Amino acid sequence: MTPAIVWFRNDLRLRDHPALQAALKAGLAPLPVYIHAPHEEGDWAPGAASNAWRHRALVALDADLRRRGSRLHVFAGDSLATLQAVAAATGAAAVFWHRRHEPGVEERDSLIRRTLHRQGLRAEAHNGHLLYEPWQLATRNGEPFRVFTPFWKAALAAWNPPRVQPAPTALPTIGTVPGEVPLDALGLQPRRGWDARFWDPRFQDCWTPGEQGAIAALGRFTQEGVHGYDEGRDLPARSLTSRLSPHLHFGEIAPWRVIDALVGTTAPEQRAAYVRELGWREFAHHVLHHFPHTTDANFNRRFDDFEWAEPAPATLDAWQQGRTGVPIVDAGMRELWATGWMHNRVRMVVASYLTKHLRIHWRHGARWFWDTLVDADLANNSLGWQWVAGTGVDAAPYFRVFNPVLQARRFDPDGTYIAHWVPELRGLPAAARHAPWEAGAADEAARSGYPRRPLVGMAEGRRDALAALSRMKA
Numbered sequence: 001m002t003p004a005i006v007w008f009r010n011d012l013r014l015r016d017h018p019a020l021q022a023a024l025k026a027g028l029a030p031l032p033v034y035i036h037a038p039h040e041e042g043d044w045a046p047g048a049a050s051n052a053w054r055h056r057a058l059v060a061l062d063a064d065l066r067r068r069g070s071r072l073h074v075f076a077g078d079s080l081a082t083l084q085a086v087a088a089a090t091g092a093a094a095v096f097w098h099r100r101h102e103p104g105v106e107e108r109d110s111l112i113r114r115t116l117h118r119q120g121l122r123a124e125a126h127n128g129h130l131l132y133e134p135w136q137l138a139t140r141n142g143e144p145f146r147v148f149t150p151f152w153k154a155a156l157a158a159w160n161p162p163r164v165q166p167a168p169t170a171l172p173t174i175g176t177v178p179g180e181v182p183l184d185a186l187g188l189q190p191r192r193g194w195d196a197r198f199w200d201p202r203f204q205d206c207w208t209p210g211e212q213g214a215i216a217a218l219g220r221f222t223q224e225g226v227h228g229y230d231e232g233r234d235l236p237a238r239s240l241t242s243r244l245s246p247h248l249h250f251g252e253i254a255p256w257r258v259i260d261a262l263v264g265t266t267a268p269e270q271r272a273a274y275v276r277e278l279g280w281r282e283f284a285h286h287v288l289h290h291f292p293h294t295t296d297a298n299f300n301r302r303f304d305d306f307e308w309a310e311p312a313p314a315t316l317d318a319w320q321q322g323r324t325g326v327p328i329v330d331a332g333m334r335e336l337w338a339t340g341w342m343h344n345r346v347r348m349v350v351a352s353y354l355t356k357h358l359r360i361h362w363r364h365g366a367r368w369f370w371d372t373l374v375d376a377d378l379a380n381n382s383l384g385w386q387w388v389a390g391t392g393v394d395a396a397p398y399f400r401v402f403n404p405v406l407q408a409r410r411f412d413p414d415g416t417y418i419a420h421w422v423p424e425l426r427g428l429p430a431a432a433r434h435a436p437w438e439a440g441a442a443d444e445a446a447r448s449g450y451p452r453r454p455l456v457g458m459a460e461g462r463r464d465a466l467a468a469l470s471r472m473k474a
């Protein structure tokens with residue numbers, strides 16, 4: 001059988017894999033290839049937590065392929081040159097892959113497709129990542145959406161998710177290809193030294209990267225979380241969200257399989273609430289494709305004149321390490337550090353504290369998340385940060401400044417989440433954990449080594465943020 005290269009990227013699964021299916025349908029022998037090329041990702045080469053995840057996801061994919069008679073062929077270097085060399089060495093007639101929508105990657109991929117085409121290879125990009133490709137939905141005027149609600153309305157009106165497809169049961173074996181490198185040589189795993197500080201022993205135990213891990217996480221969610229999702233998804237102490245974000249980012253599960261698995265499991269309103277969150281993921285990719293500059297620049301250019309504070313290294317450090325003295329913020333940042341993930345409600349609170357109370361540009365926060373989140377995703381991260389900072393599409397207005405203490409009282413009423421991640425405050429009565437300095441517990445907190453007062457107080461931070469907003473040019 002003539003081989004066809006199946007170029008695995010952020011689609012590390014065998015079920016619901018249109019590129020793999022296309023190779024099989026064409027009567028070609030799939031040759032699974034992974035190319036390590038972080039230098040082609042511009043300013044947004046994957047961060048440390050993503051790399052650690054990817055290593056384990058690739059190991060899992062290789063094992064799944066081996067169980068079917070195949071294996072993953074790993075290379076490092078320029079993607080185009082590698083694909084050309086592999087095709088020449090194996091006589092491959094085609095290359096199939098799934099589209100990605102990060103700005104630099106989109107351009108690279110279309111160049112690769114054109115070049116391979118010209119050389120007489122069948123080169124095809126499929127959708128493996130989204131319910132809708134970013135150009136499939138448009139406003140009545142044919143423009144990209146800038147507001148989520150009409151975007152989601154249009155998505156539901158055109159609803160036609162792909163059907164779920166099983167993984168192939170057997171795949172052909174193809175021998176060693178010149179230029180292959182061992183997976184361990186890619187340097188994806190955390191090194192000893194500085195970046196080893198990230199790696200709390202709990203980190204490895206929190207997750208099972210790979211398709212089996214994704215299916216298991218989905219199974220847990222459909223049994224438990226989804227039933228109380230609508231009311232419970234804002235409560236960080238409860239495990240009511242799916243924690244599928246890294247699995248979705250790495251394409252270990254297709255979003256349409258997630259939706260399919262929910263049918264008949266719970267009340268329609270719980271299901272709709274969850275599918276709507278997947279809608280935000282779709283919207284984020286739509287925005288990234290149409291407004292690629294929003295990874296680094298404000299969508300709302302008025303904010304180009306905003307008086308962001310020059311971030312003092314000690315301030316940024318305190319935020320990153322969870323030592324701001326604001327318990328809910330510190331709990332979130334420590335959860336991120338320890339597990340590579342943070343609850344969505346708390347992401348909003350820590351991002352708001354950084355961009356409003358500390359008035360530090362959202363780019364600093366986005367960069368930190370990029371390096372430490374296992375689900376770091378250029379579309380979702382850029383949208384999330386610009387949404388909170390008030391600079392993005394359909395964003396929360398800047399003047400709506402979250403009060404982290406009130407947020408904590410509302411969404412972590414008995415301080416369980418705070419106590420879990422900030423052990424210095426465990427000994428305080430539940431009601432004092434949200435703001436020890438207001439409850440006369442500052443000394444007790446300080447005795448355990450916790451900051452006596454917040455870096456910037458709640459009222460003071462809000463006042464200064466609004467004053468800076470009022471000075472912004474109209």
Ligand SMILES: Cc1cc2nc3c(=O)[nH]c(=O)nc-3n(C[C@H](O)[C@H](O)[C@H](O)COP(=O)(O)OP(=O)(O)OC[C@H]3O[C@@H](n4cnc5c(N)ncnc54)[C@H](O)[C@@H]3O)c2cc1C
Pocket residue numbers: 233241242243244245246248249277278279280281282284342343344345347348351369373375376377378380381382383384385388
């Ligand atoms: C400042 C900030 C930064 C963020 N950075 C990222 C990021 O880098 N990667 C990332 O995947 N998500 C990001 N999010 C969105 C959201 O916090 C996570 O997707 C969610 O917490 C993941 O947990 P879950 O899988 O349990 O979510 P669930 O509640 O179970 O949601 C299911 C899925 O829907 C998608 N989703 C949910 N909420 C959002 C949202 N607001 N925007 C886009 N997609 C969403 C995710 O793919 C998620 O896995 C960010 C949010 C904020 C406020």
